Amino acid sequence: MAGRIVAVVSQKGGAGKTTVVMQMAGGLAEQGRSFSIADLDPQESALRWSELAAAAGTGIPVAEGVDGKDAGDRLRAMAGGRGLVLADCPPSIEHPNTLAALEVADLVLVPVVPSPTDLWSTRAVEKLILQVQARRKSLKAFLLPNRVLRTRLAGEIVDFLHEFSLPVAGAALAQRNAFAESALVGGSVFQLGRAADSAQEEVRGLVKALLKELETKKK
């Protein structure tokens, strides 16, 4: 696989960008894959979370803070010839770091909590991504349902995601305490043992879907 950059982007804070990045990191580490994490968010949540995870011996590397004018070049350098970079972005599509990440990414994931306000703010993210895709034809982008409640209402809202122009990822994360708790224990759901079985399965599904998309060209 050539060098690949995966950017996790949303307009609304709290959609789950950092959680998605760190759980994917745990899933990749579980498989013994090498990868790096770039933290483009000045809040530095991925940096702090990854410091705990690395210290706990999870195989998750400490994130690199990436910020400023050369953010895009830094991401490219991190990906190098064959590396995989997970890039956690700030909660704004106007932030220069988000825009820089979109210019160099191979794939964008947009976590969306199935609630009306998240859906509204996702329209703006979608518009920006479609504009970038008009210039960068190879850029893949997916909506990733996050914090999905297993109720009828959530099911209807996930169905509604199909009305967006961006495709919905072939994976989703449910609302689970394990995703939040794993930050406290210093790692991902793979550090929580059997109690987090279902969460681990969801993350494996997400990593599998991600790697498959990175290995195939856009149709």
Ligand SMILES: Nc1ncnc2c1ncn2[C@@H]1O[C@H](COP(=O)(O)OP(=O)(O)OP(=O)(O)O)[C@@H](O)[C@H]1O
């Ligand atoms: N699938 C989930 N199940 C339960 N809790 C979740 C899930 N995803 C995220 N959370 C919780 O939601 C909160 C926000 O998540 P997170 O920090 O990952 O979002 P973010 O998009 O990175 O936020 P910000 O925009 O502030 O960087 C956290 O408390 C996190 O633990």
Ligand SMILES: [Mg+2]
């Ligand atoms: Mg975050």
